Amino acid sequence: MTGAAEPGRVTFVSxxxxxxxxxxxxxxxxxRTADAVLFDDLSAGPILSxxxxxxxxxAVGKRAGRPSPNQDHVSRLLVDYARGGxxxxxxxxxxxxxxxxxxxxxxxxxxxxxxxxxxxxVTAASAAAAAAGLPLTRRLTARxxxxxxxxxxxxxxxxxxxxxxxxxxxxxxxxxxxxxTFAALAERLIAGGLPPDTPALLAEGISTxxxxxxESTVARLGTELAAAPSSAPTLILYGALARAGLIAR
Amino acid sequence: MTGAAEPGRVTFVSxxxxxxxxxxxxxxxxxRTADAVLFDDLSAGPILSxxxxxxxxxAVGKRAGRPSPNQDHVSRLLVDYARGGxxxxxxxxxxxxxxxxxxxxxxxxxxxxxxxxxxxxVTAASAAAAAAGLPLTRRLTARxxxxxxxxxxxxxxxxxxxxxxxxxxxxxxxxxxxxxTFAALAERLIAGGLPPDTPALLAEGISTxxxxxxESTVARLGTELAAAPSSAPTLILYGALARAGLIAR
Numbered sequence: 001m002t003g004a005a006e007p008g009r010v011t012f013v014s015x016x017x018x019x020x021x022x023x024x025x026x027x028x029x030x031x032r033t034a035d036a037v038l039f040d041d042l043s044a045g046p047i048l049s050x051x052x053x054x055x056x057x058x059a060v061g062k063r064a065g066r067p068s069p070n071q072d073h074v075s076r077l078l079v080d081y082a083r084g085g086x087x088x089x090x091x092x093x094x095x096x097x098x099x100x101x102x103x104x105x106x107x108x109x110x111x112x113x114x115x116x117x118x119x120x121x122v123t124a125a126s127a128a129a130a131a132a133g134l135p136l137t138r139r140l141t142a143r144x145x146x147x148x149x150x151x152x153x154x155x156x157x158x159x160x161x162x163x164x165x166x167x168x169x170x171x172x173x174x175x176x177x178x179x180x181t182f183a184a185l186a187e188r189l190i191a192g193g194l195p196p197d198t199p200a201l202l203a204e205g206i207s208t209x210x211x212x213x214x215e216s217t218v219a220r221l222g223t224e225l226a227a228a229p230s231s232a233p234t235l236i237l238y239g240a241l242a243r244a245g246l247i248a249r
Numbered sequence: 250m251t252g253a254a255e256p257g258r259v260t261f262v263s264x265x266x267x268x269x270x271x272x273x274x275x276x277x278x279x280x281r282t283a284d285a286v287l288f289d290d291l292s293a294g295p296i297l298s299x300x301x302x303x304x305x306x307x308a309v310g311k312r313a314g315r316p317s318p319n320q321d322h323v324s325r326l327l328v329d330y331a332r333g334g335x336x337x338x339x340x341x342x343x344x345x346x347x348x349x350x351x352x353x354x355x356x357x358x359x360x361x362x363x364x365x366x367x368x369x370x371v372t373a374a375s376a377a378a379a380a381a382g383l384p385l386t387r388r389l390t391a392r393x394x395x396x397x398x399x400x401x402x403x404x405x406x407x408x409x410x411x412x413x414x415x416x417x418x419x420x421x422x423x424x425x426x427x428x429x430t431f432a433a434l435a436e437r438l439i440a441g442g443l444p445p446d447t448p449a450l451l452a453e454g455i456s457t458x459x460x461x462x463x464e465s466t467v468a469r470l471g472t473e474l475a476a477a478p479s480s481a482p483t484l485i486l487y488g489a490l491a492r493a494g495l496i497a498r
Contacts, residue, residue, distance in 0.1 A: 164413030
């Protein structure tokens with residue numbers, strides 16, 4: 001870190017789904033000028049090698065797919081580093097604005113009058129669909145694309161789900177962090193009128209060496225996931241997207 | 250192009266919202282080995298400079314925000330180039346899988362047994378939110394994020410809109426290519442129960458030199474856009490995202 005005389009600033013850098021090649025050129029440029037990098041577990045590894053050798057690398061210990069009780073701690077740490085001066089990069093996996101609890105860190109910076117920039121990135125849904133050879137929207141059959149999270153802060157399925165939105169077979173739905181709750185969600189979707197054989201796609205470890213993509217249906221995947229707990233970062237896609245035979249590659 | 254003896258292959262490269270710095274490292278790597286690049290109007294410019302000097306650069310003439318009657322022509326051209334051999338890059342703005350009519354080009358390649366890869370990218374919604382300093386989701390108030398298109402192939406508001414999904418003030422909704430139809434959409438949203446003063450954000454020319462972001466409400470923006478036609482690429486965001494005072498930067 002540079003001296004405290006220089007005012008600090010923060011760049012939220014979206015690191016993409018995990019593959020270092022899915023960083024943007026701007027993300028790399030910002031990492032290169034970092035005095036400190038605060039990163040979650042998922043965004044570690046080769047991505048950090050873009051930071052200068054002398055930069056502080058600080059693991060803040062959040063993990064995708066798990067409830068994260070320490071958000072206040074992360075926000076405080078971020079403010080503390082920024083007050084120390086220099087350029088603080090807050091590395092967030094995927095796109096920082098999508099299920100990254102970015103609002104809490106932004107609010108902490110605004111309260112402390114610390115300037116920031118946000119570098120957008122590739123969200124996991126785009127990477128999963130690309131890996132599966134599938135578009136997320138289709139002109140006639142999937143004109144709406146929606147992203148939901150599979151858990152609230154307690155780890156349970158969130159309250160107040162919009163069932164009319166989620167049981168719409170004419171949309172593509174992507175469930176982030178939904179592995180542990182998908183059995184319960186699938187049950188509610190089917191009770192709400194979504195056909196049990198609606199195509200579904202399980203995408204694990206997207207854009208990492210452990211990537212696995214499996215075709216299923218909403219009903220079958222609910223049962224399968226209930227029987228096979230795992231901590232792999234998981235995305236579940238369901239709806240109209242898998243209907244045109246394009247899944248079979 | 251290289252000789253026809255070598256089998257051709259296609260890479261769909263997502264170019265991001267326009268700013269060349271929002272290309273991914275993989276997108277740049279694929280462009281560097283291109284024998285031909287088929288690009289839409291929006292993805293032209295400095296992004297193409299990553300292609301080798303000897304590569305064929307082919308404008309296929311699609312434009313974001315306009316109905317595009319020539320999709321068949323684009324697909325045929327893509328197949329023809331790939332059959333000619335070598336590495337054909339099909340550059341698509343934003344993320345190729347989101348409102349890019351990717352399915353039609355994929356189907357043409359599959360019918361012709363031409364192998365392909367898809368490189369995901371930064372979709373315009375992520376870039377617009379980042380530029381506005383806003384997250385697209387919020388832990389308690391915006392757990393669902395949805396993307397819809399503002400027009401069908403005729404340029405009109407699509408039929409069969411899921412009004413329960415779209416009038417949900419607890420979601421963040423992003424309307425792609427919705428400038429010309431937003432007045433009509435806003436009217437239907439309000440008739441369907443969405444509060445007229447629901448926060449809305451107009452994002453024009455995102456990540457380009459002509460970027461403009463303006464705060465509004467659903468009712469006001471509908472009226473404003475009806476009175477001010479423009480061909481600028483436009484995104485409209487509305488819903489819970491603008492509620493925490495973070496918009497004011």
